[in-house]
Amino acid sequence: MGTRGFFVLVLLVILGVGTLQAAPEGRLMRYPDISGDKIVFVYGGDLWVVPSGGGMASRLTTHTGYEFLPKFSPDGRQIAFTGSYDGNSDAFVMPADGGAPTRLTFDPAGDYVVEWYPTGEKVLFRSNMLSKTNPGPRYSRLFLIDAKGGFPDVLPLFEGGLTSFSPDGKKIAYNRMETESRTWKRYQGGMQQDVWLYDLEKNTSERLTDFAGFDGFPMWYKNSVYFISDRDHTMNIFCIDLATKKVRKVTNHDEFDVKWPSIGGDAIVYENGGFLYVLDLKTEKTKKIDVEIPSDLILARPSLKKVGASIGDFAISRTGKRAVVEARGDIFTIPAEKGEWRNITKTQGIRERAPVWSPDGKWIAYLSDRSGEYEICLRDPEGKNEEVQVTKGYKGWPWRLLWSPDSKKIAFADQTWTLYYIDTEKKDLKKIDKSEINDIYDFSWSPDSKWIAFAKAGDNNFGSLYLYSIEGGKIDRLTSGFSDDYNPVFDPDGKYLYFNSNRSWYPQFSRFEDNFTYVLASDVCIATLQADTPSPLAPESDEEEVVKEKDKKDESDAKKDDAKKEDADKKDGDADKPKDVKIDIEGFESRIVALPIEPGNYFGLNAASGSIYYVRIPELPVLGDDDAAATSQATLMTFDLKKREASEVMSGIDGYDLSADGKKILYKAQ
Numbered sequence: 001m002g003t004r005g006f007f008v009l010v011l012l013v014i015l016g017v018g019t020l021q022a023a024p025e026g027r028l029m030r031y032p033d034i035s036g037d038k039i040v041f042v043y044g045g046d047l048w049v050v051p052s053g054g055g056m057a058s059r060l061t062t063h064t065g066y067e068f069l070p071k072f073s074p075d076g077r078q079i080a081f082t083g084s085y086d087g088n089s090d091a092f093v094m095p096a097d098g099g100a101p102t103r104l105t106f107d108p109a110g111d112y113v114v115e116w117y118p119t120g121e122k123v124l125f126r127s128n129m130l131s132k133t134n135p136g137p138r139y140s141r142l143f144l145i146d147a148k149g150g151f152p153d154v155l156p157l158f159e160g161g162l163t164s165f166s167p168d169g170k171k172i173a174y175n176r177m178e179t180e181s182r183t184w185k186r187y188q189g190g191m192q193q194d195v196w197l198y199d200l201e202k203n204t205s206e207r208l209t210d211f212a213g214f215d216g217f218p219m220w221y222k223n224s225v226y227f228i229s230d231r232d233h234t235m236n237i238f239c240i241d242l243a244t245k246k247v248r249k250v251t252n253h254d255e256f257d258v259k260w261p262s263i264g265g266d267a268i269v270y271e272n273g274g275f276l277y278v279l280d281l282k283t284e285k286t287k288k289i290d291v292e293i294p295s296d297l298i299l300a301r302p303s304l305k306k307v308g309a310s311i312g313d314f315a316i317s318r319t320g321k322r323a324v325v326e327a328r329g330d331i332f333t334i335p336a337e338k339g340e341w342r343n344i345t346k347t348q349g350i351r352e353r354a355p356v357w358s359p360d361g362k363w364i365a366y367l368s369d370r371s372g373e374y375e376i377c378l379r380d381p382e383g384k385n386e387e388v389q390v391t392k393g394y395k396g397w398p399w400r401l402l403w404s405p406d407s408k409k410i411a412f413a414d415q416t417w418t419l420y421y422i423d424t425e426k427k428d429l430k431k432i433d434k435s436e437i438n439d440i441y442d443f444s445w446s447p448d449s450k451w452i453a454f455a456k457a458g459d460n461n462f463g464s465l466y467l468y469s470i471e472g473g474k475i476d477r478l479t480s481g482f483s484d485d486y487n488p489v490f491d492p493d494g495k496y497l498y499f500n501s502n503r504s505w506y507p508q509f510s511r512f513e514d515n516f517t518y519v520l521a522s523d524v525c526i527a528t529l530q531a532d533t534p535s536p537l538a539p540e541s542d543e544e545e546v547v548k549e550k551d552k553k554d555e556s557d558a559k560k561d562d563a564k565k566e567d568a569d570k571k572d573g574d575a576d577k578p579k580d581v582k583i584d585i586e587g588f589e590s591r592i593v594a595l596p597i598e599p600g601n602y603f604g605l606n607a608a609s610g611s612i613y614y615v616r617i618p619e620l621p622v623l624g625d626d627d628a629a630a631t632s633q634a635t636l637m638t639f640d641l642k643k644r645e646a647s648e649v650m651s652g653i654d655g656y657d658l659s660a661d662g663k664k665i666l667y668k669a670q
Contacts, residue, residue: 026293027274034264035072040079042068054290060098069113072264074120080113091125093147104145118169123147140178164220172198173218173225180216186230188212195227208240219263221281228258250284315356316657320664324355324364331355331366333381344383354400359660360407390424399441404449411452413440419454432468442487447578453488476585489605494581495533498607501525504599522602523594524614531584536641537593595639597646608662612639
């Protein structure tokens with residue numbers, strides 16, 4: 001690749017070209033609370049305050065630490081909040097008009113402000129500081145602490161999350177667990193939330209709601225408890241009458257969920273779609289609040305950034321003379337040795353990602369969110385011509401793009417576990433298959449661009465190999481899925497299909513338990529596409545023959561003729577189009593042979609003529625492992641089919657790409 005590897009090249013890109021607005025309407029405002037004529041909220045990690053009718057907001061905090069969960073005191077003079085100032089989340093109190101915060105909690109656990117006690121003397125917060133006496137750290141308990149500081153008192157409840165006091169402070173409406181920050185949508189499992197009522201004097205509890213979904217953020221108002229629920233698909237505010245236990249719907253948002261509602265006096269303030277809304281509890285009418293934020297928007301200013309360390313997706317050109325990369329939402333091409341880097345998209349406020357170079361070198365395909373959804377687009381490698389949008393109206397999140405060898409089609413899969421391909425000229429999107437179990441990520445084109453091999457999980461969550469015919473639109477299953485097959489790759493000569501498979505039983509005895517573990521289960525496998533093609537790994541036997549004088553001359557002449565014929569065939573092959581690939585489905589599994597390499601953990605198959613490339617990892621990373629450490633152990637290997645030998649190419653890689661001609665490798669390293 002030469003001395004000018006693109007991962008050490010420093011790129012500069014001008015970001016942001018729009019003019020600054022003096023006070024744009026605020027959005028992405030979170031964790032609001034209301035008290036009389038004021039609303040406090042979080043924007044950009046700081047606390048802000050704005051009149052409850054809307055208008056210009058004022059910043060209350062400027063610390064680099066994150067402030068959130070603000071709550072007005074009952075008299076509106078103070079704000080309790082959670083601050084991450086000293087490497088930990090703790091409870092703080094500050095004047096509502098601004099001033100120095102006073103720290104209330106000091107334990108190592110995370111302490112999160114929940115509410116004020118109705119008299120305004122104490123602050124309620126939740127923490128797992130007593131997790132040693134609880135079954136696990138996911139169970140928080142509720143604590144009261146004096147607003148002037150001191151030691152906290154734990155409430156007798158075994159567990160507690162979001163909470164609201166009755167007006168007399170003798171009862172609370174609460175959620176038992178804290179799941180409000182999770183990203184699950186319409187979750188109905190064992191941690192689904194209900195609203196409970198607890199009597200602090202009688203030490204009794206009662207379940208108020210029993211919906212198989214989320215009922216959270218209880219807010220006590222007179223003889224009712226308001227809360228949010230997804231029982232009508234979108235999260236809205238509901239109300240339960242404490243006397244009759246009847247539930248009724250209050251708000252009717254149908255696009256965005258109601259988030260982080262908070263009660264103060266006769267109003268509830270909440271976030272919806274990044275904006276703030278106020279619900280008048282006397283009339284139960286809701287109103288959007290227009291908030292102007294006088295921010296300098298420093299992150300939106302045009303600036304120069306070094307983006308070499310921000311490279312995401314990358315791919316290599318046909319011959320490896322240039323690479324294409326994505327960095328900070330733009331697409332760049334970079335030379336291996338001579339020339340300069342080029343920003344071929346140069347878009348502000350638009351993100352492009354997942355670039356891939358077409359095998360003929362004519363196009364670079366990538367994903368762009370210019371339309372509001374990710375669409376497949378094309379540009380010429382020099383970026384001189386206008387962008388060509390291939391998909392229109394597609395809604396999804398594609399994982400990766402893969403050109404067909406004839407540079408006419410692109411295959412891709414998305415978050416719906418569906419595999420597609422599209423003709424870049426006809427712009428005709430075709431659905432290939434859909435998984436009901438897991439993502440479809442591994443797929444490969446045949447060298448004649450008429451077949452797609454892909455892996456799909458079955459009911460046992462093990463992968464099987466499938467084959468899709470572009471011409472016939474038919475899907476055939478190649479393997480049974482008993483041994484978890486994945487990562488199919490066609491041989492560029494059209495003879496074999498390579499793939500990974502967890503079919504190696506290589507038990508290791510545990511040091512601590514009387515049993516076996518199977519951590520090195522992967523093989524690299526090869527199967528002939530045609531039944532009459534000899535296996536490249538067929539048994540060999542060296543046999544000696546008696547050679548006569550005449551035979552020696554004939555043998556020498558024959559070798560010369562074979563060499564000439566091989567050179568001629570090679571020249572003809574370079575000029576001709578790829579031959580049609582014939583695939584015999586029947587008996588495919590019986591033709592599978594594993595490479596003669598030790599069992600391990602193998603990924604990232606690629607194939608060149610006569611050789612295979614793959615990544616070896618000594619041990620599978622586990623949850624919590626350092627990514628850099630795992631990458632340092634990844635080794636790129638190659639296997640020569642003629643020599644039947646594996647050899648190491650390089651170690652410490654974090655992904656690689658093989659050029660279309662199989663002669664150069666682009667890799668990423670820490």
